Amino acid sequence: EALKTAATAAQRSVAAVAYQRVGRRLIVWGIVWIIVNIAGAVRLPVDGTYAWPAVMLAGLVASAALDIRSAPGLRGWRHAGESLVLFLAFAAFVFSTQFVIVQPTLIQVQSLVTLALGLIYIVIGLSIGWRLLAVGAALILIVIAGSAWAPDQFFLWMAAAGGGGLVLG
Numbered sequence: 001e002a003l004k005t006a007a008t009a010a011q012r013s014v015a016a017v018a019y020q021r022v023g024r025r026l027i028v029w030g031i032v033w034i035i036v037n038i039a040g041a042v043r044l045p046v047d048g049t050y051a052w053p054a055v056m057l058a059g060l061v062a063s064a065a066l067d068i069r070s071a072p073g074l075r076g077w078r079h080a081g082e083s084l085v086l087f088l089a090f091a092a093f094v095f096s097t098q099f100v101i102v103q104p105t106l107i108q109v110q111s112l113v114t115l116a117l118g119l120i121y122i123v124i125g126l127s128i129g130w131r132l133l134a135v136g137a138a139l140i141l142i143v144i145a146g147s148a149w150a151p152d153q154f155f156l157w158m159a160a161a162g163g164g165g166l167v168l169g
Contacts, residue, residue, distance in 0.1 A: 021079065022124070022132065023169075024066045025086075030166030032059035037159030040106060052106075060087045107154050114143045114162060121169075135169035 035055050060083065067079035093116065097109050118139035125133025142161040150157050 022128065024070065025063055025083065026135070026166045026169050028059050028062045028066065030163045032056060033166060034159045034163030037155045037163060041155035041159065056087070056091070060084065063087070110158065111143050111147065114139055114158070118143070131169065135165060138165050
């Protein structure tokens, strides 16, 4: 009985640490999401197209800085390296959509990326915990619902629901 209790406590501790690391990233990228979608909503600059790379680079720097600051020594740098690899993989995915979708719009690319992120959060949530799974499912439902019921306000609902959902998640 005592061993079971200790094992349960250890699992909860591991999950709490994982949520803490993922939570920092969700907040940073939720803020990035909000900024670029507001830029898209008010048509700054050129429909938000140039805002994405600039704000995403700032998000990478913020994620890496939080990672380095949150863990002592080489572990913090390793976490920052993970943030860099995640960012590069994400950027490669976004860039590659231009070759798969003929003349993609920013809305199509962002919708596809959001659906993929939702799937990623669901998969990660299966190993870390239900909260990330719920965030992933919500992201997918947000894209579907917003596309069906509010296509003209795409950037506004993506800023509120997508970015806000990540911050709250």
